[in-house]
Structure formats: structure tokens, C-alpha cells
Amino acid sequence: MVFDKHRDTIEELLSRYPVKRSALLPLLNLAQREEGYVSQAAMREIAAILDLTLPQVFETATFYTMLSLKPIGTFHIQVCRSLMCALVGADDLLAWLKTHLEPGADGTTADRQFTVSAVECLGSCATGPVMQINDGYYERLTQAKVGRIVSDLKQTGDCSLKSGPFMMPERTDAAGAGAP
Amino acid sequence: MATSQQLVTVTIDGVRTQVPDGTLVIEAARQMGVMVPHFCYHPKLEPDANCRMCLVEIEKFPKLQTSCSTRVADGMVVRSSSAQVEAARQSVLELILGNHPLDCPVCDQGGRCDLQDFSHEYTPTAGRFKELKRVLPKQYLGPVIETQMNRCVSCMRCVRYCDEVMDAQALAAVGRGTLTQITHWADHELECDMCGGCIQICPVGAITSRLSMYDFRPWMLKRTDTICAYCGDGCQITVQQKDNQLIEVNSTLGAGRNNGDLCVRGYFGYHASTQAGRVRRPLMRQADGSLAESTWEDALEHVARQFLALRSTYGADAIGGCITARCTNEDMYLFQKFMRLVVGTNQIDSSARYGYINGVRALRRVQGTHRWTVRYEDIVQADGIMLVGTQLHAANPVTAIQVKQAVKRGGANLITLEALLPARSTVSNITTLARHHLTVQRGRFDAAILGLLKAVCDGNLIHEEIAGQAPQFVDAIRTRVAGVAWQVIQEQSGLSQTDCEAAVRTYAQAERAVLLVGQDVLRSLGGEGMVTNLLDLQMLTGHLRRPGSGLGCLAEENNEQGAVEMGVVAEYLPGPADLHDEGARAALAQTWGGGVPTGASATLVDMVSRAKTGSIKALFIVGENPVASLPPDAGVIEALESLEFVVCQELFLTDTARRAHVVLPACSVMEKDGTFTNTEGHVQRVRQSVDAWGESRPDWEMFSALSVLMDHPMEYADAKDILREIRGVVPGYTLLGPASMPPRVDEDTVARYVTRGFQDDLSRRYTLQPTSLPPSGSLSLRLVQSLYHSGKYSTRAKGLLEIQGEGRLQINTAGARRLGIEENDTVRLVNERGQAIVSVTLSDRVPDDVVWFPEHFDQAVRVLFASQVDTQTGVPVWKTTNVRLETVRECRSERQP
Amino acid sequence: MKAFEKILLRNMEQPGYTGSLADYERAGGYQALKKVLGGVSPAEVIETVKQSGLRGRGGAGFPTGVKWGFIPRDHPGPKYLCCNADESEPGTFKDRQLMERDPHQVLEGMAIACYAIGAQTAYIYIRGEFRLGATILRRAIDEARQAGHLGANLYGRGVTVNIYVHAGAGAYICGEETALLESLEGKRGKPRTKPPFPATHGLYQKPTVVNNVETLANVPHIVNRGGAWYAAIGAPPKSPGTRIFCLSGHVQRPGNYELPVNATFRDLIEDLGGGMRSDKPLKAFIPGGASAPFLTPDHLDVQLDFESVARAGSMSGSGGVTVMEEGTSMVWATLRLMEFFYHESCGKCTPCREGSAWIVQILQRILNKQGRQDDLHTLLDICGNIGGRTVCAFGDAEIAPVQSTLKYWRSEYEALIAEAGALTANRKAIPVLSV
Numbered sequence A: 001m002v003f004d005k006h007r008d009t010i011e012e013l014l015s016r017y018p019v020k021r022s023a024l025l026p027l028l029n030l031a032q033r034e035e036g037y038v039s040q041a042a043m044r045e046i047a048a049i050l051d052l053t054l055p056q057v058f059e060t061a062t063f064y065t066m067l068s069l070k071p072i073g074t075f076h077i078q079v080c081r082s083l084m085c086a087l088v089g090a091d092d093l094l095a096w097l098k099t100h101l102e103p104g105a106d107g108t109t110a111d112r113q114f115t116v117s118a119v120e121c122l123g124s125c126a127t128g129p130v131m132q133i134n135d136g137y138y139e140r141l142t143q144a145k146v147g148r149i150v151s152d153l154k155q156t157g158d159c160s161l162k163s164g165p166f167m168m169p170e171r172t173d174a175a176g177a178g179a180p
Numbered sequence B: 001m002a003t004s005q006q007l008v009t010v011t012i013d014g015v016r017t018q019v020p021d022g023t024l025v026i027e028a029a030r031q032m033g034v035m036v037p038h039f040c041y042h043p044k045l046e047p048d049a050n051c052r053m054c055l056v057e058i059e060k061f062p063k064l065q066t067s068c069s070t071r072v073a074d075g076m077v078v079r080s081s082s083a084q085v086e087a088a089r090q091s092v093l094e095l096i097l098g099n100h101p102l103d104c105p106v107c108d109q110g111g112r113c114d115l116q117d118f119s120h121e122y123t124p125t126a127g128r129f130k131e132l133k134r135v136l137p138k139q140y141l142g143p144v145i146e147t148q149m150n151r152c153v154s155c156m157r158c159v160r161y162c163d164e165v166m167d168a169q170a171l172a173a174v175g176r177g178t179l180t181q182i183t184h185w186a187d188h189e190l191e192c193d194m195c196g197g198c199i200q201i202c203p204v205g206a207i208t209s210r211l212s213m214y215d216f217r218p219w220m221l222k223r224t225d226t227i228c229a230y231c232g233d234g235c236q237i238t239v240q241q242k243d244n245q246l247i248e249v250n251s252t253l254g255a256g257r258n259n260g261d262l263c264v265r266g267y268f269g270y271h272a273s274t275q276a277g278r279v280r281r282p283l284m285r286q287a288d289g290s291l292a293e294s295t296w297e298d299a300l301e302h303v304a305r306q307f308l309a310l311r312s313t314y315g316a317d318a319i320g321g322c323i324t325a326r327c328t329n330e331d332m333y334l335f336q337k338f339m340r341l342v343v344g345t346n347q348i349d350s351s352a353r354y355g356y357i358n359g360v361r362a363l364r365r366v367q368g369t370h371r372w373t374v375r376y377e378d379i380v381q382a383d384g385i386m387l388v389g390t391q392l393h394a395a396n397p398v399t400a401i402q403v404k405q406a407v408k409r410g411g412a413n414l415i416t417l418e419a420l421l422p423a424r425s426t427v428s429n430i431t432t433l434a435r436h437h438l439t440v441q442r443g444r445f446d447a448a449i450l451g452l453l454k455a456v457c458d459g460n461l462i463h464e465e466i467a468g469q470a471p472q473f474v475d476a477i478r479t480r481v482a483g484v485a486w487q488v489i490q491e492q493s494g495l496s497q498t499d500c501e502a503a504v505r506t507y508a509q510a511e512r513a514v515l516l517v518g519q520d521v522l523r524s525l526g527g528e529g530m531v532t533n534l535l536d537l538q539m540l541t542g543h544l545r546r547p548g549s550g551l552g553c554l555a556e557e558n559n560e561q562g563a564v565e566m567g568v569v570a571e572y573l574p575g576p577a578d579l580h581d582e583g584a585r586a587a588l589a590q591t592w593g594g595g596v597p598t599g600a601s602a603t604l605v606d607m608v609s610r611a612k613t614g615s616i617k618a619l620f621i622v623g624e625n626p627v628a629s630l631p632p633d634a635g636v637i638e639a640l641e642s643l644e645f646v647v648c649q650e651l652f653l654t655d656t657a658r659r660a661h662v663v664l665p666a667c668s669v670m671e672k673d674g675t676f677t678n679t680e681g682h683v684q685r686v687r688q689s690v691d692a693w694g695e696s697r698p699d700w701e702m703f704s705a706l707s708v709l710m711d712h713p714m715e716y717a718d719a720k721d722i723l724r725e726i727r728g729v730v731p732g733y734t735l736l737g738p739a740s741m742p743p744r745v746d747e748d749t750v751a752r753y754v755t756r757g758f759q760d761d762l763s764r765r766y767t768l769q770p771t772s773l774p775p776s777g778s779l780s781l782r783l784v785q786s787l788y789h790s791g792k793y794s795t796r797a798k799g800l801l802e803i804q805g806e807g808r809l810q811i812n813t814a815g816a817r818r819l820g821i822e823e824n825d826t827v828r829l830v831n832e833r834g835q836a837i838v839s840v841t842l843s844d845r846v847p848d849d850v851v852w853f854p855e856h857f858d859q860a861v862r863v864l865f866a867s868q869v870d871t872q873t874g875v876p877v878w879k880t881t882n883v884r885l886e887t888v889r890e891c892r893s894e895r896q897p
Numbered sequence C: 001m002k003a004f005e006k007i008l009l010r011n012m013e014q015p016g017y018t019g020s021l022a023d024y025e026r027a028g029g030y031q032a033l034k035k036v037l038g039g040v041s042p043a044e045v046i047e048t049v050k051q052s053g054l055r056g057r058g059g060a061g062f063p064t065g066v067k068w069g070f071i072p073r074d075h076p077g078p079k080y081l082c083c084n085a086d087e088s089e090p091g092t093f094k095d096r097q098l099m100e101r102d103p104h105q106v107l108e109g110m111a112i113a114c115y116a117i118g119a120q121t122a123y124i125y126i127r128g129e130f131r132l133g134a135t136i137l138r139r140a141i142d143e144a145r146q147a148g149h150l151g152a153n154l155y156g157r158g159v160t161v162n163i164y165v166h167a168g169a170g171a172y173i174c175g176e177e178t179a180l181l182e183s184l185e186g187k188r189g190k191p192r193t194k195p196p197f198p199a200t201h202g203l204y205q206k207p208t209v210v211n212n213v214e215t216l217a218n219v220p221h222i223v224n225r226g227g228a229w230y231a232a233i234g235a236p237p238k239s240p241g242t243r244i245f246c247l248s249g250h251v252q253r254p255g256n257y258e259l260p261v262n263a264t265f266r267d268l269i270e271d272l273g274g275g276m277r278s279d280k281p282l283k284a285f286i287p288g289g290a291s292a293p294f295l296t297p298d299h300l301d302v303q304l305d306f307e308s309v310a311r312a313g314s315m316s317g318s319g320g321v322t323v324m325e326e327g328t329s330m331v332w333a334t335l336r337l338m339e340f341f342y343h344e345s346c347g348k349c350t351p352c353r354e355g356s357a358w359i360v361q362i363l364q365r366i367l368n369k370q371g372r373q374d375d376l377h378t379l380l381d382i383c384g385n386i387g388g389r390t391v392c393a394f395g396d397a398e399i400a401p402v403q404s405t406l407k408y409w410r411s412e413y414e415a416l417i418a419e420a421g422a423l424t425a426n427r428k429a430i431p432v433l434s435v
């Protein structure tokens, strides 16, 4: 069962809302974190928890583009392709990723490590071009930077170029970078 | 926001009119004959205003407004066809047509499609859209429904209907924007009530029926409005045929009691009578024992001769008759007249004996009228509704829709006492809407009902009116329930004191309270007593007499109500009047020009035993199939074999007809005129929609013909002619269609009941039989009603067979896991009477202590059952038994879930 | 450009300021909340906000005090506050900074708003991508609860305020207030038909206020320093106060700049933004997020306030200012934005659903040199049939780029179409659109 180890989280979640169904998006998000995508098993569990029918769960899940109903790569690289990032070179990043990672038709690399997708505005237009990889944002990118990020991820599974709390224009003092 | 009574003045296209405040502009326009084109609006649904087709100009509003969601205000001035409005419409149509495949020639909706009609009316022929169209694959949503999403206009009417009206939430709009599609969920086959509502409500051809796919063009169809012959709800259907072939059935908004809604049986079940195997010509038993076709003359003369001969040798009571409550009132009335007047016996019964009679007897005893004192409208307006043993969503689906409306729209408090669990799925389950749901164990509704009564007394919920009017009645019941311990009630029915008190408190506080009683009560031992006790409950809570409140018994078969009123049950003459009611007998003698016989009556079961003992020599069986409907131990076959003469009037060569000496081919409901009386008590017109099958004839014509041959002619021009006579002897048949006002309770009867009447059987009604727990290691097996079928008749309808083609054992999911049983496993059911091998399906609705099997396919398991007969009412009861369950792993069937 | 005082960014621009509760309190945080709970009536709070003239920063610019005033005072049962942190309007990134750098400023504003409208529960609907922001907010909420600034019986005054973070999952439309409510109820984010309005039938059909992050962040300062103080800043009486403008595109120093709205786009782009990034001159700019019509260099001296921008034929919407240099193809830029709108249309209304797809296909053709003579007329016609004909304002938003670029740069379209006409080579089809 997908949610077994989250009983308490779910209890707490349900306590936030007077109507159970409100916990649907949170649970779908949780399912995706758990399994990397929203599986049918997870949807069945959610339906049972929230006393909904499966079509109710399914139609909600398919409305939101961050939810994937199929397995995806370990690292989901989402490059912003909206105008503001495009003005400062987003398309070059996409081009680079396509040639260097060679994702398949479903956007995922053969080794299932990376999934590359072009997404709409990530809300970081001052620091474009931008991409989001799983939870982290990577800003003011160049092809070179992307190259380094990808190799870091391949090696260590993480990358130090990830942005901290957003501030633009940046403050110069040390604390500026750090999170609260 | 509901419309109020207060009227406001609006001007639409220059015409002033007055409509109730809060009316939607589109409705106000319609009321004055202005049709505003629309896709997503539907009177049954909450406005969603998504298609933007209904835009109109309203003064003081800068922008065009959607008339489907805007409500009138006093002095509002509306223009439904200005240049601006026309432009907006044209644009919406152009945009829709942009992605539309324009495949009208192969679309079943072509010719009755809103998109087609509006395009024709409002758009220039040349569209400007020259881009690539969205292309989505067609989908089969299960065996009987197809979707063509390229035709979809995204009005969401199907999804909204499925949720708002059916409460099934079985359809999903998936994806976003132009690529939004209607489907079930992921790639799973549609599981739902299959009511066909999505097909009917689709304004285009995006969702269509696979039963009639490509068989017709709408304008080729000949339409007939008639009444569905499956359950007691009595929905009005429009039968559509081409060259005498049944093509489809649908229903019309605003027509009939169902107001456009139908269930799966009404919508997909219309092929039942067109199956091969219909008897085409009269059959007569030959010397070699076989049945061979003959002519009407020979067959009828033979029957008449036999009846006359048997009567002269053994007397009239050597002959008995029974008829199915699926027949029209005219058929049944004439049948009992034939038996009583021409043959001269009171040995008459019908399938109302299987349980409906229990309710009728109780109602007549306590409140005088056996008819509902409420109507569908009262259910919708009720603020308190109690369902007792109804399985309403399956047994009476359209009555269920009224209850759903009351709860979902009207916020009524629903209380359900049902032998099932409130599990939500995409097949609607009325108990999921309940404020209080009480799962009744082991079908012990008697204990559950006593629980309610005890809670009423303990909780001081007795209405002061009755307390003042009939203290002795109230005290008697108080003392009785005091004698029943909560602990006993709980161990038998599973209901706790708190459950009962909470439920009853809510119910008692209702202003308009409706109580519906279903088959789980009516078709069980002591059914009459249980209904009487529920009437006591109505009485104590003050709901019995209050207008808008009342108790109704649900008819499973389409015309059980009529059967009782036509007097085709042992205890009643037409009316119904008691068999020994002198006044009624005199009146009938008057009309008939001949007296009602004085001989004893006989129930179905009596007739079977009298046949065995030899006092009955001949049976006249019309549309009934006792061999198949009663378990083997009832001895029907032996009885038939010991008879000298058996006549069956039938559509098919049933297990009973096969044993007859003469089989007379009868017309199906699609092939004859007449009337049905629905469970609410509305008498509705049945119209012939296709030609008679082979040489078959309406049942009444055969009775009439026989009467002539037996020198006691009962001749009628047509069914209407019989109805005219019925009107003379049965109250409530003057007006057809919805009765304006439901009957009120008869005060004298009530007074009589609460002073003395209640006492006679009080101790029996208020004493609980000890629980008979299934022996350890065995489960209780119950035959249950399936939503997809009605009796055995529906199991000949190809559409319904596509949906449910066989009986499978339903086991509680968790329980099955414990027994190590999985979906599609094959199991052996064993008890002292025999064994049966069936496949299993898991369900969260089935309580843990029972397993269910659909009664419509009970051939497979009938051997396991034994019948008991209710000593009070002669009702045969056989729907539960105990079985041991053994898995037969090696032959697990291949079918995947 | 004359000196001015920053309100919202002041704290976070202090060296070393981390946004922690300690930092926030040191900077005078939660004084406003204490003040109102210490004896200012909800009605008075609403009065102060009305007096300040504060207008919504989410795009519509609706007077905040007035909105709060719509909540039925004596309504029995729960009322709700929803903080709109969906920030998905391309070109907008101010709320993210407010939440990630000074979360308590937002929380205090929410607490005060809850008190004013009588809500005990508030939800922050934050776009799913802002994982960091959500984490920071959750942490801040815990801090505040432990310190007694949130939770039950605040400062012993019997007032309860609970705030929960609710993350979306990728849908721009969920920024529209009624879509936000649907989404918060666990449904597809489809805007509702209005009326009824959220003020009476909002979350769970209960009275509800939906306010933008920046709007709420202003509230503590207004309470502390008085409505009159705020009303005097910027462009009173209609558009008082400062705003955070999100500068992006071809400028030297993109970023969030807070300034009084009586400043001009020139102040923003040239003084603060340091002008164009290269020697290429300014060609066009979008003054208020993707939904705002494009403007030209001629509009540089327009003031930043709602009215002035409206008079210039656009809207200051979400405060997202995107700058484009000479050489940027306006047809291309329009297509990019249109593809965004096509992708984000919820699909409820026919005009928006089908219209956005059609427009995208036409623009793709024009850009691929397969344009037709009548395309421009058709484009404008479709736009005309979307504007004002839809359930939500997305319909009006999505046509802004097309209409405005056709107004100022029609020749670019015509040139491409002319080229197409010149081409005789057989044309390959455009692929079927798919999400």
C-alpha cells in the first residue's frame, strides 16, 4: 500500500479541511513523491481514503500538469519555455538537453535517469533561463551550467548550483544567499 | 437559488411577461415560446454556463449574458436575437465546428442533433477553419455505450447528469482544454448504473448506444409512448421501431412519472420479447407426449371442452388459475372475471402473492387505503425519508432518483435500514447518501423495526396528538417494546440502541416524512406484521396522517398494484374488496349479470397442494412460471404432473409451459394496449408499439374467446372497452396518468385500528423469533435483486445480458480475502439439499456474514433453497439459506476482472 | 527619480536579514497584529484598509477594504481567507520573493485579514512548483504558532487563526480566484460562473476572501502606520501605495523593484533596471504580465499606476514588466504567449478552449511562412469573439498579445504572409496540436 507509512501525515492532512475531498491534491502530490508518479494503485487508495469514486480522482489528477500518471525518470528536468525565458535563451537549453541526453519520445532517457520537458513560466523570469529539477530551481543558466548540473546529478545525485530563497536583484552580503 | 412565488415583470424580445422571481432567463424565454439555442443548459442540471451558446443581450449589462445562468429581475429587458447575439452564436458554432469531424452521415444522432440544427439555423455554410482538426480515437465505454469524442462539445451534461441526478460519479472529464475527453477512469471499462442518461442527455452524437448502432436514421423511426414493463416505478418510455423491429427506447423530459429519467432495464432492456424461442402458434400436447403447433380454433375449443368437462364431473373448484402481475389491468380483470363468472371458482392468485400482498393487507388494515398517500413529488419535497429493506437503487431505480433529488437538492435527511454496506462506487448506492445508515444483519428486519419502535418510546418521540387520541394504543406498544431487550435486538439485527435512537430522532423531527418499504421486508416471513409495525411507527411519530407524509410499499413487478386492485389475489375481489364483502359481491353481480361464486379461495401455494391432494384437477396459468420461481421442494412439478389438465398462456416455452397440455401464445407488452398501475398508484396507458409476434394474441382476447366457447360470452371491442367496465367497479381508474391528489388515510379505519384493531396480533408482532445463526463454518446465502435485471423476463434482453449475462456469487471483499478467495475464483456451494458451482465476484457492499446471488439467474443455485410459507398470508418465502463454501481452485475461470 | 521609502522589501534588503521570526520581530513584526487584537474592532480594521485605498495586487486591482466589507458580518458558520500564491502569470515573480524572503510579513497580513473578516481558517494556495517557498512558509507557520502569533486564542483575546499551506499541481488557471476555490475543494480548477461571488459563496459555498500575497503583505504596515499614511503614497486617490514590479527580458538588471506607482516605466526600466542589456534599443514592453497588451517605447513615460496604464491602452495587472529589444519578432513573441494560453485554458468555455487552439495554429502557420491573406482578419475576429464572452477573465487576457501586436506591429505579420505568398514550394502540414 502506497500510503501505509503516511498514516499520520494523512490524519493531519484530513484535519485541515472541513471537507475530505480538499485533501485530494495534497494526496496526489504525496503519491507522486512516493512513487515518482501517480499510480493506479495510489488512486484506488486515495479514492478509498476520501470516499470518492475513481473517476472523481482521475479527472482531478489529469487536470494538473505536474502530476504524471506514467513513470518518469529519476530527475525530472523541466525547462521554462515561456516568453520571458525564451527571450534570454531557454530554447538553447532545450536544444542542448535534447542532443546530449537524447530523451525518447516520452521525454525520458533510455536509462530512465532523466525526463526532459518544456514547461510554462516557472515564476523566475528575472533569472532566466530557468529550469526546475525535481524540487530544486536552477537559474540564470547557460549551456555550460546545464552540462555541469547534469554531470553532477549523474555522479552525486545532487548539484550545488541549486538556488536558495529567491531574491533579485541579489543582496551582496553573505547571509543573502542562505535560507532563513 | 430556488424560484420564489413572487412574480416579476420581464420583457423578452419586446414582449412583457410575468414569471416567478429567480427564474432563469432561458426558462422565462422558453415559457413565452422563445427558444434560446444552448448546449450545456439542461433543466435537470445546475447551470454551468460553459458552452456560451445561450448569450443574450440584457439592458444595463455591458457584456452579453448567458441566459442559462442569469436569473430574471424585475424590469429586466432581454434581447435574444440582436445582431450582436447572432454574431456571438455564429462564432460559438464556428468554433465548435472547427474541431468537429462533420461525420453526420454515420452519426446516430444525425437528424436530432442540436449542433446540426443550430448550425443549419445560424451559420453560413462555409466555415473559415482550415487548420488541422483534433483527432481522438472512438472508445467503447463498456458493452453498450460508445463515445466519439471528436463530436463532443464539452458541455459536460453527461458528467453532470451522472453526478447530480444519478449520484454515480462514473463519468470523468479528463485532460484539459481542447483535449478534454469524457471517459470512465484510466483505461477501465465503464462500470455504472448504465441508465443511459449520458446518451440521452448528450446534445450531439458524442455518446451513443451500441445496441442500435448504425441501424437507423432517426426520421425512419415510428414512435410509441408506452410504459416500461419491468419494475413498479412504471416509467413512460418511447419505443422506436423501424419495419416492426425494435430500434431503441428513450424517454422525454417532462413526460411520465420518470420525467425523462430511465434505468438500465428501461433503456437497454427492450429486446426481451423479441428473442427467438417466442411461441408463435398455439401448441397442443400430442398422443406421444410432445407439444405440436395447432390452430387457434382447435386449441381454444379443446381448452373450453376440457374446462366444461372437468367442471361437470368434479365441480368448478376442480379448476384454479394464476396470472402474472406483469399483465395489464385489462388482462387481469378479465382473467378473474373469467375464473369467477365463467368457470365459477374463487381459486385465483397472482405473483402479487410473492410479497406485495403483505403490504397491501397491512395498509388496508391500518389506514384503509392500500395505495400510497404520497407521490414522487412528496418524496422530492420531503425533509425526512426512511428506506427499509428496499435496495432502492437496484429494485426501483427511478424512485431512487426522487430520493437522491430530495437529499442532494433539497437537503432531506435520509435514513436507510438496508441489508447492505454503504460502500461508494460508480454504481450508485442509495445508502451512501444517508444521514443515518443502519446495516441490518441476516435480513432480520423484524428486529430492526422493533428497534426503531423501542427507540421512539424510550426517546419520548411519541407525537402528542396520538398520545392524546389513543392512550391505550400507545401504552400497549410501550409495554410491548419494554419487553424486548436492546441486547436481543442488537444480537439479531446488529443495530445498537444508539443507532436506532439517532435514526428515529431525525426521522421523528421531520415535517414531511416519507417511509418506503421494499422487498427485503415484503417478501419475508411475517412481512405483513412488519409493515403493520412500520405503520405503528408512522402513527406514533405523527407521520401517518400528515399531508406530504406517508408510507409506501414498493412493487417489484410492474403491475402488482394493479393485480391487487383487479382482484386477482385470493383474498380480494376487484376494488380491492374483501372476497366476502356482500356489497362488493352484489355490485359485481350487477355489472356482470351473474354472481360471484361462494366457493373457497386459494393462494398459489394452496393450489399447488390441492393439486397434489387431487382436489384441483386443472390449472390455468397465465404468464406465471411457478416451476422456475419456487424452489424444488415446493413440489410444483409433482403438482403439475398430477393434474389432468394444464393450460399456459405464455410468450416462451418456460419450465412450466413445457409441462402444459395446451400453450396459448400471448402478446408481449410491446404488442398490446391496456393500462398498468405503478407502485405510486398512477394508472398509465400502455400502447402497442410493434405488431403481434406470430399468431400471438393479447391475454384478454383469449379469455374472451374461451368465454364464448363456454357459453358465457364476455365480449369486448378492445382493451378500452374493458377499462370502461373496470371504471365501474374499481375506484381510481377514471383518470389515466398522474393522479392529481394521492388518497388520504381513512380516519374511521385508523380510529378502529388504534382502539381495538391493533390488539389482535400485537403479541405476535412485538415478539422476536430467536435468531437462527448459520451453523458454524457456513454462511447465509441470499438471492438478491440486480439493478440490471427484473425477474427472469429481463434475462432474455440481449442488451441486459451484455451488461450482466450470468449470476456470480458476490462476497464481501475483506471476508473473501480471509477465506483466500479472489475475484473470478470458482467455488462450490454445499448444503444438505445439494450443491452448486459458481464463480465469484468481490463486493464492498455485501455484509460480511452473507453472500449474495442474483435471483434472476438462480437456476444455478435453486436446489440449495427450501421454501417456507407464511402462515398468515400464504406468502411463499425462500430467498435465504445456509451454505458451506468450498474453493475449486484448479478450475479458476480465465476471465480477468 | 526622487527618493522614496520601500515598504515590502525593506526588511529583506537589510544585510543579514533571514526572514526568521526573530529577524521579523526585531524589525517590528507582529506589532500590527497585537495592536488590532488589543482593541481595534474588525470593522475599524476594514475601515483603515478602505481608507488606505490599497488595491489588489493580483491583477484585478480591486479595492481590498471594500472586498473585505462584502463579507456578511453576521453570517453564522465558518468564513475563509485564501491567500492567492499561485503566481503563474508569465513575467511575475514578486510573491515568490515575498514568501521566501519574508514569510512572516505575509502571515501577519493574513492573520489581520482573518480577524477583520471573522475567519478562523486561512489557506495559502501556492503553485506546486514553489516547493522551497512552501517549505519556508510551513516552517514560518510553525514558528509563529509556537510564539503564539497563530493558533487558538491569540494573545489571550479569544481569537483563533489557523493558516495552512495548500500546494497546487501545475495549472495557471488556478490563480483565478474561483478556480482556486474549486482546486482547493479537490476538483478540477475550473472557474465558477459569477454571481454568486466568493464574498457570499466561496470556499465550500461559505463567505470567502481571496487576496494576493503582495496585497496581504501590505496590511501590517497599513495597520501600523495608518490608512492616511498609505493613501498619501504613490498615485492617490485611486492608486495609492508602492508596488513591486517584476522586471524581466532584455534589461541590464532584471528583478523585483518596489517603487511608488507614480513613478514611470522609464524610471523602472532605465534607472532601476539599468536600461537595455545591449546596444539594441527598446522595441516593446509588456507592462503587467502576459495578460497585458504590449506597449511601445512611446509609452516609457507612462506612470505605473492602474489608471495611467489603462489610459495607455494596457493594464498594470500583476506588475510583471517584460522588456524586448529591437530585433525580437513580435509574431514569435505573440505565438509564445499564445501557446501558453492554449496550454493553460481550462477548457470550460467554447470560445477560449477552441479559440486559443485556432489562434495558435494560425500564428504557427504565419511564422512558418504559410500565412494567408485573410489570416489577420480572422485572428482579430476570433479575438473579438473571445473577449467578454467567457466565464473568467482568462478569455480577455489571452487576446491581449494578439490584438496589441497587431495594433503596433501589423507590418511584421504582413511581411511574413507576403513571404508565404511568394513561396510556391509545397507546404508540409503543421502537426496536430497536443498537450
Ligand SMILES: Cc1cc2nc3c(=O)[nH]c(=O)nc-3n(C[C@H](O)[C@H](O)[C@H](O)COP(=O)(O)O)c2cc1C
Pocket: C055, C056, C057, C058, C059, C060, C061, C062, C064, C084, C085, C086, C087, C088, C089, C172, C173, C174, C175, C176, C177, C178, C210, C211, C212, C213, C215, C216, C392, C393, C394, C397
Ligand atoms: C486567468 C487568471 C489568473 C490569475 N492568476 C492570479 C495569480 O496567479 N495570483 C493572484 O494573486 N491573482 C491571480 N488572478 C487574480 C485573481 O483572480 C484575484 O483577482 C486576486 O487573487 C484577488 O486578490 P487581490 O484582490 O489581492 O488582487 C488571476 C486572474 C485570472 C483571470
Ligand code: SF4
Pocket: C173, C190, C191, C344, C345, C346, C347, C348, C349, C350, C352, C353, C390, C391, C392, C393, C394, C395
Ligand atoms: S475563459 Fe478559458 S480559462 Fe476561463 S473558464 Fe473559460 S475556458 Fe476556462
Ligand code: FES
Pocket: B037, B038, B039, B040, B041, B048, B049, B050, B051, B052, B053, B054, B055, B066, B067, B068, B069
Ligand atoms: S447553455 Fe448557457 S452557456 Fe451553455
